[in-house]
Structures are given as structure tokens and as C-alpha cells.
Amino acid sequence: xxxxxxxxxxxxxxxxxxxxxxxxxxxxxxxxxxxxxxxxxxxxxxxxxxxxxxxxxxxxxxxxxxxxxxxxxxxxxxxxxxxxxxxxxxxxxxxxxxxxxxxxxxxxxxxxxxxxxxxxxxxxxxxxxxxxxxxxxxxxxxxxxxxx
Amino acid sequence: xxxxxxxxxxxxxxxxxxxxxxxxxxxxxxxxxxxxxxxxxxxxxxxxxxxxxxxxxxxxxxxxxxxxxxxxxxxxxxxxxxxxxxxxxxxxxxxxxxxxxxxxxxxxxxxxxxxxxxxxxxxxxxxxxxxxxxxxxxxxxxxxxxxxxxxxxxxxxxxxxxxxxxxxxxxxxxxxxxxxxxxxxxxxxxxxxxxxxxxxxxxxxxxxxxxxxxxxxxxxxxxxxxxxxxxxxxxxxxxxxxxxxxxxxxxxxxxxxxxxxxxxxxxxxxxxxxxxxxxxxxxxxxxxxxxxxxxxxxxxxxxxxxxxxxxxxxxxxxxxxxxxxxxxxxxxxxxxxxxxxxxxxxxxxxxxxxxxxxxxxxxxxxxxxxxxxxxxxxxxxxxxxxxxxxxxxxxxxxxxxxxxxxxxxxxxxxxxxx
Numbered sequence: 001x002x003x004x005x006x007x008x009x010x011x012x013x014x015x016x017x018x019x020x021x022x023x024x025x026x027x028x029x030x031x032x033x034x035x036x037x038x039x040x041x042x043x044x045x046x047x048x049x050x051x052x053x054x055x056x057x058x059x060x061x062x063x064x065x066x067x068x069x070x071x072x073x074x075x076x077x078x079x080x081x082x083x084x085x086x087x088x089x090x091x092x093x094x095x096x097x098x099x100x101x102x103x104x105x106x107x108x109x110x111x112x113x114x115x116x117x118x119x120x121x122x123x124x125x126x127x128x129x130x131x132x133x134x135x136x137x138x139x140x141x142x143x144x145x146x147x148x
Numbered sequence: 149x150x151x152x153x154x155x156x157x158x159x160x161x162x163x164x165x166x167x168x169x170x171x172x173x174x175x176x177x178x179x180x181x182x183x184x185x186x187x188x189x190x191x192x193x194x195x196x197x198x199x200x201x202x203x204x205x206x207x208x209x210x211x212x213x214x215x216x217x218x219x220x221x222x223x224x225x226x227x228x229x230x231x232x233x234x235x236x237x238x239x240x241x242x243x244x245x246x247x248x249x250x251x252x253x254x255x256x257x258x259x260x261x262x263x264x265x266x267x268x269x270x271x272x273x274x275x276x277x278x279x280x281x282x283x284x285x286x287x288x289x290x291x292x293x294x295x296x297x298x299x300x301x302x303x304x305x306x307x308x309x310x311x312x313x314x315x316x317x318x319x320x321x322x323x324x325x326x327x328x329x330x331x332x333x334x335x336x337x338x339x340x341x342x343x344x345x346x347x348x349x350x351x352x353x354x355x356x357x358x359x360x361x362x363x364x365x366x367x368x369x370x371x372x373x374x375x376x377x378x379x380x381x382x383x384x385x386x387x388x389x390x391x392x393x394x395x396x397x398x399x400x401x402x403x404x405x406x407x408x409x410x411x412x413x414x415x416x417x418x419x420x421x422x423x424x425x426x427x428x429x430x431x432x433x434x435x436x437x438x439x440x441x442x443x444x445x446x447x448x449x450x451x452x453x454x455x456x457x458x459x460x461x462x463x464x465x466x467x468x469x470x471x472x473x474x475x476x477x478x479x480x481x482x483x484x485x486x487x488x489x490x491x492x493x494x495x496x497x498x499x500x501x502x503x504x505x506x507x508x509x510x511x512x513x514x515x516x517x518x519x520x521x522x523x524x525x526x527x528x529x530x531x532x533x534x535x536x537x538x539x540x541x542x543x544x545x546x547x548x549x550x551x552x553x554x555x556x557x558x559x560x561x562x563x564x565x566x
Contacts, residue, residue, distance in 0.1 A: 004513040008506070008564050016565075039505055040522055040535045062535055064503035065565070120509060 007116040007123075008065065011073075016065035021058040021075035028058075033144040034133030036125055041067045045133050052082050064126050066117060071130035073111050083138050090135050097127050163464050168456065169545050171196040182515025185550045190335050190494055190541035191519050192385045193366060195449070199389055202448035206441050213437055215414060229440055232447030233430070239450050240380060240397050241371040246429040247403065249396040250443050254362040255285040257381035257396035258329070260433065261358055262289040264406045265379075265398075266327065272298035274326040277355075279304040279312055280531055281334040281341070284524040286360045290329060299326065306531060310337040310486035318349065325355040332364035336525040336539070337486025338494030340368070347377050356402070362386055366453075366543065367462055367492045372397050384442060389449030393442030396433070403429050410435040461544035465493040468542050468551065475555045481562065485537045493542035496523075499558065502565050504538040510564055511538075514557035 025046035035042045043061030047054055057078045059071045074093075078086055089107070096103045097117045105112050117127045125147040133145045169175050172194045177184050186194060206228070212221035214229050230245075237245040251257040270276070276290050280303050294301050304317045312330075321328075328350040333340050347357045358379040361370050365382045372380050379402075384393040398406075408415055408426055412435030417425040426432050472495050476482050481500035499507055508520030519539045522529045529535060540554055 004510055004560075004564060007509065013565060038521075040529075041505075064505040066506070123505070123509060126505065 007120060009113045009116065011110060011113040012065060012069040015069035015072040019059075019068050019072040021072065023058055023060055025056060025058040028056075030137050032133050032137045032141065034061075034129045034136075034147075035144055036063070036067070036129050036147045038147075039064065039067075039126060041126060041129055043067070043071055043130055043133065045071075045130065045137060047137055049083075052084070054078050054081050054083070054086060059130065063129070064123075066114070066123050066126040067129055070114055070127040073114070074130050074134065077109065077111055078134070086134065087138055090131055090138075093131055094128065097124055163460055163544075165464070165545065165547055169547075171198065171452075172545055173197055173200070175545060179515045179517070180513050183553075185514075185516040185546075185553045187540040187542060187546065187550070187554060188517045188519050189366070189543040189546075190338075190363060190386070190523075190539065192391065193388045193543055194545070195388055195390070196452050198452050199445050199448045203390065203441050203445045206444050211441075214440055215431070225440055225444075228444045228447070229438070232443045232450075235447045235450045236395055236397075239365075239454070240395075241373050242397055243373060244400055247397055247400050249398065249403070249430045249433040250438055251381075251394045251396050251433075252392055252439070253385070253394035254360060254381045254383040255289075255394075257379075257394050258286055258358065258360065259289045260396055260409045261379050261381075261398070262293045264409045264433075265356070265402065266290075266293040267296060268405075268407055270297045270299045270326050273324060274299040275302055275320075275322070275324045276300070277302045277304060277317070277320050277325055277328045277350075279330055279341075280306045280527050281310070281312065281337065281339060282329075282331055282525065282527070283335050283360065283362070284526070285362075286329055286331055286358075287527070290327075303527070304330075306339075306528075309488050310334065310339045310528075311488045311490075312339075312341055312346075314342065314345065317346065321349060321353050321355070323353060325350065325353050327358065328355050329358040329360065331360040331362075332370065333361075333367065333492050334486070334525070334528070335363045335494075336523040336528045336537070337488065337496050338363075338491040338541075339486060339488040340364075340490040340492060342490075343377070344375055347375055351376070363492070367458070367465065369458055378402055384446040384449060387446070387449050388452060389446040390439075390442045393439045393446050395446075400429065403433070408432055408435070412436040414438075456544070462492075464544055465542055465546075468546060468548065469493040469495065471548055472540065472542070472551045472554070475551060476558070479555070479558060479562070482558070485532055485534065495540045495542075496537045497539075498534055498537055499561060500565075502561055504536040506565070507538040507558070507561050510561045511554070511557045514553065514560060516554055516557045518554075 028046035030047040033044050041063030046058045048056040057075045095101045136145045174194050210221045210224040212225040214226040233245045236248045302320045350357045356378040359377045361382040380397040385391040415435040483498045485496040504520035521536050
């Protein structure tokens with residue numbers, strides 16, 4: 001049995017209440033929408049990249065606390081990262097919320113607060129929507145991302 | 149062969165909810181360490197042991213294919229299947245059992261009417277009227293039909309309480325109106341629609357009317373002859389019966405004139421290499437081996453509902469909703485969505501800035517099962533400019549103590565999100 005506080009940790013409640021990097025990025029050169037048809041969660045990611053580096057990143061949209069906090073934490077973690085580093089973190093995060101593999105907590109930093117999602121399979125998509133959208137941007141995707 | 153219901157006739161003053169609850173084995177369990185409080189009845193209702201035992205007996209003692217076997221078990225299964233059709237006929241007060249078609253659910257029944265009746269009778273320029281309240285199952289089949297035929301889909305709007313605006317309906321009606329398809333009761337908000345008025349006005353311009361009764365039959369009587377509707381559909385699983393079985397009622401003359409929906413065994417009279425002739429009603433619309441167990445189980449569910457008296461349970465459910473409304477009104481940030489004067493036991497709400505999916509997860513941790521989301525009624529959400537609601541829907545086996553558990557769990561949401 002899981003305590004609900006394992007899911008809604010203080011850092012998640014905080015990032016839901018005051019999402020960081022929220023709002024349109026005016027000088028973004030990459031923009032992509034993500035949509036979770038089951039929940040109705042939707043977000044748009046804005047990236048400003050130079051060479052291979054994420055110079056700035058923001059998001060807007062609406063969704064549950066898990067999806068908003070996850071996007072907020074993700075954008076915080078992504079600033080200054082190279083595409084390769086971003087992909088590596090995507091894989092780490094994916095493992096964290098879907099597998100029993102031991103996570104690299106140091107590398108994940110605050111993102112580890114979302115580990116509790118694993119115990120709630122119905123909510124994994126909420127946490128991963130922003131990440132799948134970012135992953136698609138990195139791969140050069142241009143059509144909106146739908147979590148299946 | 150079907151179990152006789154043990155539930156005695158009750159009246160409102162002596163309604164013994166504990167006795168009813170004892171009939172529902174699933175309710176006697178803990179979820180996440182708390183007693184299960186099942187408030188997702190509008191999604192699917194739980195099954196009494198009378199239904200479960202009927203299914204068990206069918207598979208253990210007389211599982212057989214129907215309508216063709218000459219052996220004893222086949223005859224027994226055929227008799228049970230056709231006797232369930234009689235029960236549905238009586239339940240809806242249809243004129244004849246030929247008017248009762250078994251389908252996979254209400255959704256398939258609506259699709260059947262759209263594709264068989266609709267494609268046969270609708271042409272370019274015709275109009276179909278539905279409402280802003282509809283479940284997707286009573287929207288999409290008509291959108292598909294409009295695409296196929298060039299007909300136009302019109303919507304009766306709703307007011308802020310979630311009630312249909314009948315003056316607007318009257319403006320939509322005209323000589324080109326071919327079909328009016330309306331839910332008897334809204335699944336998202338619980339609004340009971342004035343279907344008798346809607347049917348009469350549609351008939352006055354020569355349109356045919358389909359009523360989606362999926363949310364209605366567990367809560368209210370539906371008398372198709374008194375309503376004079378042309379089609380009425382419902383699902384077994386919301387009426388305490390099995391999933392995968394539903395009913396289409398249609399007036400005999402209409403069904404008779406309609407082309408088959410699906411081809412296959414059981415729906416034919418003769419088949420040659422070049423041409424087939426079709427079976428009589430109701431078999432014309434029941435191609436292939438049907439969901440025999442589901443039909444027999446639905447018959448048992450109807451027996452159960454008949455035995456407990458729907459007027460008494462409806463009154464009990466209304467009292468439960470009143471109590472839930474009173475308690476919920478004391479929660480400062482709680483906003484009611486759907487406040488129709490005439491509604492069934494559905495409490496749809498939002499809670500400050502807390503997203504309904506987070507409410508659903510936190511309530512589940514307290515053993516309280518509700519639905520969070522758009523309830524397959526996205527136009528309703530659009531109308532209220534919200535992405536989703538949290539929805540508690542009550543059945544006659546729910547209690548005031550369970551309402552208290554719901555309210556306490558909502559308080560916990562507020563605690564978690566501060």
C-alpha cells in the first residue's frame with residue numbers, strides 16, 4: 001500500500017501551484033504540442049536551441065498536478081543541456097517511472113520526486129507526456145505527440 | 149432456470165439498504181486498506197449475486213447454441229434466451245417481443261439505427277438533431293451518418309444548469325428534420341430530459357426519435373408506448389447486468405422496413421450462392437451466435453430490479469443526492485457542474501484548481517471510486533469551459549456513510565494541495 005504523500009510530494013505540489021518556465025517563449029525556434037487523449041492533458045513545449053544546446057525552454061497548457069509539475073521540473077532540468085544529455089535524461093526518467101531498475105538519483109536530481117508515479121500505472125502518462133513531447137522535438141518531430 | 153430474486157418488495161420508509169448490499173458481493177471488500185465506496189455507477193453498476201449465479205448456472209448446466217439445436221440443452225438455452233427477450237419487452241412495455249433486438253450495448257444499438265434506418269432514409273439536405281448533453285456514443289454515429297449522406301447535424305443547446313433549452317429546440321425543428329436523438333438522462337451531469345415533450349414536437353414535423361436510455365433505466369421507468377418514441381436503447385451493464393449486452397427497442401413497422409445491419413448466421417431464411425433472404429424480426433438484426441449468457445444475465449438483472457421496485461429506489465437515491473449536495477455545498481472551493489431541477493443521483497464537480505484526475509487518485513487512496521475526466525461528453529465540458537469534472541454517481545446500494553466517506557476524502561484533497 002502506498003501513502004498518497006509518496007505521489008504528491010511537497011516538490012510536486014509546489015511545482016503544480018507555481019509552475020516554473022510557464023508561458024510562451026517568444027524567441028523559440030522549436031515548438032511542439034503534446035496531448036493525452038484519455039485525460040485531456042495538453043501542453044505546448046517551446047525550445048530555443050543553439051547548435052546542439054537547449055538555451056531556453058518553456059511550456060504552457062493545462063493538466064493535472066502530475067503533468068504540470070513534471071513539465072515544470074523537466075524544463076528546469078533541461079536548460080543548458082545538449083540534445084544528447086537531454087536524451088540520456090529522458091531514458092533515465094522513463095526507467096524511473098516505469099521500471100524497477102536502480103535509478104541514478106544524483107543525475108535525476110529533483111526529477112526523482114516523480115518516482116512515486118510508478119505505483120499508479122494510470123498516471124504514468126501524465127508524468128511522461130512532456131518528456132515524450134521533448135523526445136519528439138529532439139528527433140525532429142513536427143506533428144503533435146499523443147500518448148497512446 | 150433463472151434464479152428467483154430473494155429481494156422482497158420494499159417501500160421507501162422500510163428500504164433496507166444493508167439487505168440490498170448483501171446481494172452485491174463486490175461491495176464487501178477493502179480497497180487500499182479502506183472499505184470500498186463505489187460511486188462510479190454511471191460508468192458501470194455492480195452485479196447482484198442473483199445475476200452472477202444465473203451466469204454461473206448457464207455455463208455450468210446448459211451452455212449451448214440457440215435457435216438451431218435439436219438437443220435438450222440447446223432447447224433449454226433457447227427458452228432462457230427468448231424468455232429474457234420477453235422480460236425486456238415487459239420492462240420497456242413494448243408492444244411485441246419482435247421489437248426487442250439484442251446488441252452489444254447502447255452504442256451498437258445507436259449505430260445500428262444510424263446505419264440501417266439512417267442510411268436507408270436520410271439524404272442530402274436532411275437534418276438530424278441531437279443535444280449538447282450527449283455522450284459520444286450518441287454523437288459520433290450521427291456524425292458518421294451525416295458524412296455518408298450529406299445530412300446536417302444540429303445541436304439543442306443547454307443552459308448554465310445543464311438543462312436543454314427547449315425554445316431553441318423548437319427553432320431547430322423543421323420539415324427537413326429526419327431524426328431527433330436525445331439522451332433520456334445525461335451521463336455527465338445527471339439531467340433528466342423532458343423526452344415526452346421532445347418526442348411529441350419531433351413527431352409534429354414528421355421526424356423519428358431515438359432515446360438513449362443507458363443512464364435512465366437504472367433510475368426510472370421507461371414505457372416506450374407511453375413515450376411513443378420510435379427507438380429506445382440501453383446497456384445491460386449499467387442496469388446491474390453483464391457487460392457486452394444491450395437492447396434496441398424499435399417500433400415494429402420501422403424495424404420491419406429497415407435493411408439488415410450485419411449479415412451472417414441466424415439472420416437469414418435461405419442462402420444461395422447468389423442471393424439470401426432474411427429472417428423475420430427480431431432475428432433479422434441478430435447475426436451470428438449472440439451473447440447468450442449476457443442476455444440471460446440481463447434477464448436476471450431485470451428480475452432483480454423489478455423485485456426491488458424502481459420507484460422506491462429512485463426516491464432513496466434522490467434522498468442520497470440531496471444529502472451529498474448538502475454536505476458538498478459546505479466545501480468552500482467545490483463547484484457543482486450540472487444543477488438541473490430534475491436530475492438523477494449524479495454529483496459532478498470541480499474543486500478549486502485541483503485537477504479532477506488528482507481528485508480521483510486521492511479518493512482512490514481512501515477507497516472511494518469515482519470517475520474523473522470528460523465522461524465521453526466533451527461538448528458538455530466545452531460548454532462549461534472546463535477540461536474535466538470529478539463525478540460521483542450513486543446507486544441504491546450506496547449509503548449516507550459512504551457520502552460521508554466521499555466528503556472526508558474530498559477534504560483530504562484540499563489538505564494535500566493546501
